[in-house]
Amino acid sequence: MRLKVEPRRQVSKPLQYATPPLSVLGTVVAAFVLFAIMGYDPLRALYDLFVAPLGNVQGLSELALKASPLVMIGVGLAAGFRANVWNIGAEGQLMMGAIAGGGVALAFYGREGWWILPLMSLAAVAGGMAWAAVPAFLKTRFGVSEILVSLMLTYVAEQFLSYLVLGPWKDPEGMNFPQSRMFSDSALLPVLFDGTRVHAGVLVSLLVVVVAWVVMSRSILGFEIRTVGLAPAAARYAGFSQTRVVWLTLLATGGLAGLAGLFEVAGPIGQLIPKITPGYGFTAIIVAFLGRLHPLGILLAGLVMALSYIGADQAQVDMGLPNAATGLVQAMLLFFLLASDFLVRYRVRLVRPAATSEPAPAQKATA
Amino acid sequence: MEGNLSQTTLTAGHTAGTDERLDLRGITKRFPGVVANADVSLAIRPGEIHALLGENGAGKSTLVKIIYGILQPDEGEVRWNGTPMIIPNPHAARALGIGMVFQHFSLFEAMTVLENVAIGLDSPEKPSKLAERIRGVSAAYGLPLDPLRDVHTLSVGERQRIEIVRCLLLEPKLLIMDEPTSVLTPQEVGRLFETLRKLAAEGCSILYISHKLAEIKALCDRATILRGGRVVGGCDPKVETASSMASLMLGAQIKPLARRATTALGPSRLVVGGLDLPADTPHGIGLRGISLDVRAGEILGIAGVAGNGQNELFLALSGERTVETPGTIMIDNTRVGHLGAERRRALGLCAVPEERNGHAAVPEFSLVDNAVLSGHRREKLLAGGLIRAGRALDFATRIIKSFDVRTPGPGAAASSLSGGNLQKFIVGREILQKPGVLVVSQPTWGVDAGAASAIHAALLSLTSEGSAIVVISQDLDELLAISDRIAVINVGVLSAARPTASVSLEELGLLMGGMHEADVAKAASPEREMADAP
Ligand SMILES: Nc1ncnc2c1ncn2[C@@H]1O[C@H](COP(=O)(O)OP(=O)(O)OP(=O)(O)O)[C@@H](O)[C@H]1O
Ligand SMILES: [Mg+2]
Numbered sequence: 001m002r003l004k005v006e007p008r009r010q011v012s013k014p015l016q017y018a019t020p021p022l023s024v025l026g027t028v029v030a031a032f033v034l035f036a037i038m039g040y041d042p043l044r045a046l047y048d049l050f051v052a053p054l055g056n057v058q059g060l061s062e063l064a065l066k067a068s069p070l071v072m073i074g075v076g077l078a079a080g081f082r083a084n085v086w087n088i089g090a091e092g093q094l095m096m097g098a099i100a101g102g103g104v105a106l107a108f109y110g111r112e113g114w115w116i117l118p119l120m121s122l123a124a125v126a127g128g129m130a131w132a133a134v135p136a137f138l139k140t141r142f143g144v145s146e147i148l149v150s151l152m153l154t155y156v157a158e159q160f161l162s163y164l165v166l167g168p169w170k171d172p173e174g175m176n177f178p179q180s181r182m183f184s185d186s187a188l189l190p191v192l193f194d195g196t197r198v199h200a201g202v203l204v205s206l207l208v209v210v211v212a213w214v215v216m217s218r219s220i221l222g223f224e225i226r227t228v229g230l231a232p233a234a235a236r237y238a239g240f241s242q243t244r245v246v247w248l249t250l251l252a253t254g255g256l257a258g259l260a261g262l263f264e265v266a267g268p269i270g271q272l273i274p275k276i277t278p279g280y281g282f283t284a285i286i287v288a289f290l291g292r293l294h295p296l297g298i299l300l301a302g303l304v305m306a307l308s309y310i311g312a313d314q315a316q317v318d319m320g321l322p323n324a325a326t327g328l329v330q331a332m333l334l335f336f337l338l339a340s341d342f343l344v345r346y347r348v349r350l351v352r353p354a355a356t357s358e359p360a361p362a363q364k365a366t367a
Numbered sequence: 368m369e370g371n372l373s374q375t376t377l378t379a380g381h382t383a384g385t386d387e388r389l390d391l392r393g394i395t396k397r398f399p400g401v402v403a404n405a406d407v408s409l410a411i412r413p414g415e416i417h418a419l420l421g422e423n424g425a426g427k428s429t430l431v432k433i434i435y436g437i438l439q440p441d442e443g444e445v446r447w448n449g450t451p452m453i454i455p456n457p458h459a460a461r462a463l464g465i466g467m468v469f470q471h472f473s474l475f476e477a478m479t480v481l482e483n484v485a486i487g488l489d490s491p492e493k494p495s496k497l498a499e500r501i502r503g504v505s506a507a508y509g510l511p512l513d514p515l516r517d518v519h520t521l522s523v524g525e526r527q528r529i530e531i532v533r534c535l536l537l538e539p540k541l542l543i544m545d546e547p548t549s550v551l552t553p554q555e556v557g558r559l560f561e562t563l564r565k566l567a568a569e570g571c572s573i574l575y576i577s578h579k580l581a582e583i584k585a586l587c588d589r590a591t592i593l594r595g596g597r598v599v600g601g602c603d604p605k606v607e608t609a610s611s612m613a614s615l616m617l618g619a620q621i622k623p624l625a626r627r628a629t630t631a632l633g634p635s636r637l638v639v640g641g642l643d644l645p646a647d648t649p650h651g652i653g654l655r656g657i658s659l660d661v662r663a664g665e666i667l668g669i670a671g672v673a674g675n676g677q678n679e680l681f682l683a684l685s686g687e688r689t690v691e692t693p694g695t696i697m698i699d700n701t702r703v704g705h706l707g708a709e710r711r712r713a714l715g716l717c718a719v720p721e722e723r724n725g726h727a728a729v730p731e732f733s734l735v736d737n738a739v740l741s742g743h744r745r746e747k748l749l750a751g752g753l754i755r756a757g758r759a760l761d762f763a764t765r766i767i768k769s770f771d772v773r774t775p776g777p778g779a780a781a782s783s784l785s786g787g788n789l790q791k792f793i794v795g796r797e798i799l800q801k802p803g804v805l806v807v808s809q810p811t812w813g814v815d816a817g818a819a820s821a822i823h824a825a826l827l828s829l830t831s832e833g834s835a836i837v838v839i840s841q842d843l844d845e846l847l848a849i850s851d852r853i854a855v856i857n858v859g860v861l862s863a864a865r866p867t868a869s870v871s872l873e874e875l876g877l878l879m880g881g882m883h884e885a886d887v888a889k890a891a892s893p894e895r896e897m898a899d900a901p
Contacts, residue, residue, distance in 0.1 A: 219752050220743060227740065230732070231725040236687045237718070238740045239709025349458075 005346050015344050020290050020297070023336035024304065030332050040321060048318050049311035049329065059314075061196035063306050065268065068205040069094070069260035069277065071302035073284035075212040076253030078293040082216075083229040085249045087135065089150025090257040091281025092157035093128040097258020098265045099161055100127025102272040105187035105265075106169060106180055116186040120262060128258020129251045131157060136250040140243045146250070154281070162274045169272060180272035189267045201263030206299075208256065213295040225249060257281060278309065278326070286334045289341075305330065387449070388413045388572045389434065389541055394443035396429055398783070400775030403429040404440070405596040411541070416563065416573045418583045418604060420616050421593035422815040423787030424773035427576045430593070431543045434574070435467045436460040461489060464540030468530045468547050476519040483518055484533050504535045508565075509558035520648045525674050531559070541572045546786070546813050548582060555672075560586050578787070578815045580609035592616055613816045633663025636835035637684075637716070637804045638697040642704075644683050644690060652676040652859045654683060659854065659861060661804070661835040666826065667864055668850030669839045672879050676859035677808065677839050678721070684806045684837065685718035686711040698804055712744055715803030719794055719810060721839070723786070727793045730782035734774065737781050738763040738796055745800040762799075770795030771821065787814040791822070798825050805829065808839040823849050843875060855879050 028046060035042040053059035073090045080087050087093075101124030108116050131153055138144035162178070171181045189199035216222035227235040228245045235242060264276050287305050291297030312326035387410040396404040403426045411417045419427050432438040434445065436454035444451050447463055454460050457467070474483050481498050485491070492500075498514040505512040510528045518526060527547065534542055542563075548556045563573055563586065577583055583590060584604045591601045592615050600615060607615075642657040654676055661667045671677055682688040684696070686708035693702035698714045708718075720726040728737045739759050743749050748759045763777035770791045774784055781789055790813055797805060810826065811819040826836055826849060839856075840846050846853055847867060854864040855878035862878055 214753075218754055218756075220739075220749055220754055221752060223736070223739060223743075223754060227729055227732075231729045233720075233722075233726040234729045234740060237685065237708060237720060237726055238743075239686070239707055239712065241707070 005348050008345060008347055012344065016341075017292065019337060019340040019344060020292060020301070023290075023333055023340055026336035026340070027329060027332045030336075031329055034328070035321070040319060044319060045315055045321055045325075048315035048321070049325070050307060052314050052318075053307060053310040057196065059310060061193065061198045062310050063303060064198050064202050065196075066306035066309050067299075067302040068202045069264060069280045070284050070287045070305050071299050072205040072208050072260045073253070073257045073281060074287035074291060074298040074302055075208055075295050076249075076256035077284055078288040078291065078295070078298055079212065079216065079222075079225055080249035080253050081229075081288060082293055083225045083245045083249050085139075085246050086147045087132065087150045087250055087253050088147055088285060089131070089135065089152075089154045089281070090253060090284055091277070091279060092150070092154030093131045093254040093257035094261035094264075094281045095154075095157040095161050095276060096131040096261070097124035097128035097255075098261035098272065098276050099157075099164065100124050100130075100258065101262035102180065102183070102265045103169075105183040106272075108184075108187065109181055110184055112184070112186045114186070117189070117266070120187060120266060121259060124258040124262035125255040126258070128254040128256070128261065130254070131258075132250040132254025133247075136247045140246050146246075150250075161272070161276070165272050165274055171271070178274050182271045183266060187266060188270060189263060197268050199263065199267040201260075201267055204259070204263070209295045209299050216295065221248070257284075283330060286330060286337070289337055290333065305333075308333075386412060387446070388415075389574075390446035390449070391430075391434070392444045392446065394430065394433060394440045394445070396426075396433060396438060396440050400779075402596050404433070404593075407443070407593070407596070407598050409591050409598070411572045411574060413540075413572055414567050414570045415589065416567050416575060416587045418587035418590035419574060419576045419593065420580075420583065420590050420612060422616055423791070423813075423818055424785040425593040425616075426596040427593060428545055428785060429596075431467065431545055431574060431576065434460070434541075435465060435543060458489060461537060464537070465543065466534030466537050466539035466541070467543040467545070468527070468534055469545055472526050472530055474518045474526055474529060477517070479515055479517055480512060480521075480529050481514040483529060484514070484536065487533050488536075500536060501532055505532050508532075508535060508562040510562070517648070520651055521674065535562075535566075539571055541574065542566060543574045543576075545576045546578065547575075548577060548579060556582065578813065578819070580604075580612045580816065583612065584609060609816075616815065617817045632665050633833055635660050635662050635697075636699055637661045637837065639684070640695055640697075642683060642690065642695045644679055644688060646679070647688070652679055654679050654859045657683075657859075657861045659837070659864065661837055663833045663835055664830045665852070666830055666836045666838060666850045668846035668853040668867070669837060669856055669861070670843060670846055670853055670875055670879060671839075671841070671856035673841055675856050675879075677856060679859070680856060680861070681718070681720060681806060681808050681839060684716075685720070686716070709744060712741070717741070717745075717797040717800050717802035717805050719797050719805070719807040721808035721812065723789050723793060723812075724782070728781045728789060731780060733763075733780055734767065734772075734777045734784075734792060735759050735763040737792070738766060738777075742796055742800055745802075766792055766795040766799055769799065770825075771818065787818060790814050791818055794822050794825070798829055801832070802829075802834060804835050804837075806837045806839070809842075810838060810840065811842070811845060819845075843872060847872075 028050070031049070032042045032046060035045040053063060073094065077087060077090060101120040104120045104123045105116070132150070134153060135146040135149035138149050139146045165180055166178045169180045171177070171179055189201055192198045192200065192202065216225070224235070224240040225245055227238060227240055228242050232242060260280065261276060265272055269276065283305055287298055287301045290304065291299070291301035308329045309326055312321070312323060312329070315321035315325060316323050389411045391407060391409045394404050394407040395402070407430055419430065421427050429438065433440050436456045436459050445454060446452065454463070475486070481494060481501065484501060485494065485497055501512060501514045505528065510532055512528050512532055518529070531547065548559065567573055575587055584607070587604045589601060590604050590612070592599050594616065602612065602615060604612065639657055639659045642654055644654040646653040652675060657680065659667060669677070669680070683690070686703070686706055689707060690696070690704040693704045696704040698711065698716050701714055703711050703714060724730050729740065732740070739748055739754055742762055743754070746758070746762050748755055748762065760777055766772065767774060767777060772784070772792045772795065773788050784792065794807065794810055811822050814822060830836055838846065838850060850867050852864040853867050853870055853875065855862045855875060857879060
């Protein structure tokens with residue numbers, strides 16, 4: 001007897017949209033069991049994780065703050081995923097964006113001027129794009145897998161950032177801590193609501209959602225991307241260039257990730273440090289899939305994922321739940337999502353070598 | 368049900384009795400907006416070759432999908448050897464001994480023939496043994512197939528052989544064939560029929576769907592006719608003529624193709640000179656020294672056995688593959704060899720690929736989106752990079768209207784259309800763009816007799832407006848009916864085009880078999896068999 005996996009001939013459409021909520025549900029149930037086994041009060045843990053942060057302004061503002069980079073990167077990644085371009089190195093592109101934008105901030109340290117932030121943003125976009133251009137070039141020119149290249153470049157970016165903040169860009173008055181100077185005021189994002197950390201970057205990410213929505217659903221560019229992903233031969237027939245789509249989606253994602261990286265260092269952090277994000281570039285992959293690769297879905301998914309970050313903090317403070325709970329919850333979510341997506345498309349059968357499953361005689365056929 | 372449809376033949380499709388192998392009773396299947404099958408009853412005896420006839424969208428594929436367990440009927444009963452059955456999936460159908468060759472193939476492009484066959488098997492088998500069996504079956508039934516080749520290198524005709532061989536390996540009791548011959552050459556059809564007759568003589572029942580009525584007449588013992596999802600009658604194909612069956616199917620007489628008077632031809636619109644194109648896959652066919660010249664108002668037919676470079680020639684003409692020397696291909700005196708598909712389309716060259724799903728159309732897209740796919744430029748469906756939804760909808764609606772595409776509406780996904788209706792949509796989409804040069808591959812693959820003559824008429828009327836048309840087809844009758852000149856492609860080499868009036872089927876057959884032009888005249892002999900010329 002053995003297991004056999006085979007594609008279903010008919011894939012249910014409604015089910016495809018039901019899997020994200022279903023996998024959230026699955027995660028909640030699994031987390032409940034897990035916390036109970038670990039000896040925590042599971043209800044309280046779940047409350048801390050998923051409900052408590054929504055109850056106050058502080059929690060909501062942090063939610064917006066953390067969702068913003070996830071959504072921005074997720075939207076870019078989703079465009080690529082639709083075209084079968086698997087950029088999983090957004091984390092590295094994010095860091096290069098932060099380095100490039102942060103570099104501008106440090107170069108104009110002590111200067112004032114409205115032009116500093118826009119210049120930083122441009123540099124950040126360029127930095128992220130440059131990092132994404134490497135896999136784009138290697139893929140379109142030599143057919144190298146963008147998955148490997150983009151992932152490995154993430155570790156290069158990480159080392160580069162460490163080198164900078166430990167070496168040339170280290171704050172001279174920083175008592176040897178691995179960090180740059182604090183950016184001057186002109187290089188910091190304006191805060192939108194007093195008393196919170198919500199900054200202008202949140203608005204930018206909303207704008208990105210709207211623009212991406214229009215581009216993907218109404219423009220010929222989005223049409224091109226979707227066609228290349230669904231039917232490469234039809235794309236060639238229509239005259240759409242796969243090479244162009246690979247470049248465009250990688251550059252767009254790189255640029256958005258770079259900008260998201262800058263918004264972290266020019267927003268809540270205020271300087272360059274070795275670890276800018278808790279892995280937003282990777283979490284955004286989950287966000288993109290959880291949001292069904294649709295900009296609006298990604299907005300929702302980004303909020304859910306942000307909740308898991310904040311909730312874990314809350315649970316740690318409140319009941320000593322280990323901080324690894326964040327990773328756990330996120331990983332379970334991805335697991336359930338992939339598993340249920342897989343089961344929507346494929347089915348698993350037990351195959352007995354001799355007797356195969358019989359068609360059913362139906363005396364009172366009710367089919 | 369007019370004319371020659373007698374009471375006795377009406378009941379031929381369904382006689383009570385327990386000796387039926389398959390007995391369908393009152394099958395009904397609804398889709399959103401359409402009833403694909405309404406109260407369909409049908410019985411097939413062991414060893415019988417039963418034809419299922421009907422125009423595009425009549426519900427033939429739906430009915431056989433129900434028998435094969437892909438779809439479940441909303442109402443009705445399926446009896447197998449007298450026992451009512453629920454057939455929940457194809458696996459169960461195969462367990463009963465039902466095999467099916469699909470209208471659209473379900474093959475994995477990146478895998479070999481052997482792997483594709485192995486995937487479909489219900490009990491695993493050692494690859495070496497399986498390869499042996501494949502070779503055995505394909506030799507026994509005259510369907511040459513190399514188990515180790517990658518599927519993406521195969522032509523449509525060759526792919527179909529995989530599907531047929533895959534079924535034959537199961538030694539089926541009932542073999543369902545949904546338009547199996549659309550892409551086979553007359554010789555291949557002849558051999559397939561021998562196979563089928565042999566199977567039937569061994570007691571296997573065959574349910575056979577085809578729009579080629581001459582074939583039905585040659586092969587089938589009984590026929591059931593569907594129209595709009597209902598059984599409208601049955602007949603004995605042996606006593607009917609092709610045209611009487613056509614009128615039974617359509618409920619109307621088809622107009623014979625009005626061959627236009629040979630008009631004075633205009634200037635050359637498509638000129639290809641010395642086109643060489645290396646094969647892009649290990650088993651692909653390279654093009655060697657292709658030259659052709661099509662003038663305004665002219666149709667050039669290109670005949671050939673599947674897999675002799677037709678795909679490559681199509682891609683080279685459509686611009687999906689380009690060459691470095693611009694001058695080898697000229698559209699209206701513009702050098703375009705180096706230009707891609709979109710630039711060539713702007714210059715007036717439209718194209719209809721042979722494969723509908725995934726090449727000519729994106730199955731997941733709506734008809735509107737599929738209209739945008741190739742029409743966005745010539746139909747001005749864009750404004751500032753955005754798709755003009757209203758215009759796109761108009762264009763799709765126009766195609767549906769002018770080419771009588773049966774669908775609930777332009778918002779329907781391409782994959783929900785019946786094969787022939789999607790074909791009508793695609794051909795219509797290109798013709799309505801009023802191309803100066805049109806390259807079509809298999810223009811009437813899978814469309815019913817009525818629609819085929821409508822498509823032929825549309826092609827002819829396009830030439831009378833001064834377009835130049837290249838038709839690549841394996842259907843010699845089609846080529847003889849509409850082309851002004853015919854050339855034959857064989858292993859990537861194109862013979863010189865000859866006026867249609869001066870070539871015979873025999874000569875074409877010899878050219879297709881690879882004989883040189885000079886020798887053909889000498890060698891053409893009457894006893895050379897051309898299977899199934901009606
Ligand atoms: N999955 C589906 N969803 C919606 N409608 C469908 C679907 N499959 C078939 N139909 C509709 O059911 C009807 C019958 O389709 P079917 O494919 O059975 O026709 P057919 O007789 O095989 O035609 P053809 O000769 O063109 O292949 C058509 O109107 C078609 O649009
Ligand atoms: Mg069909």
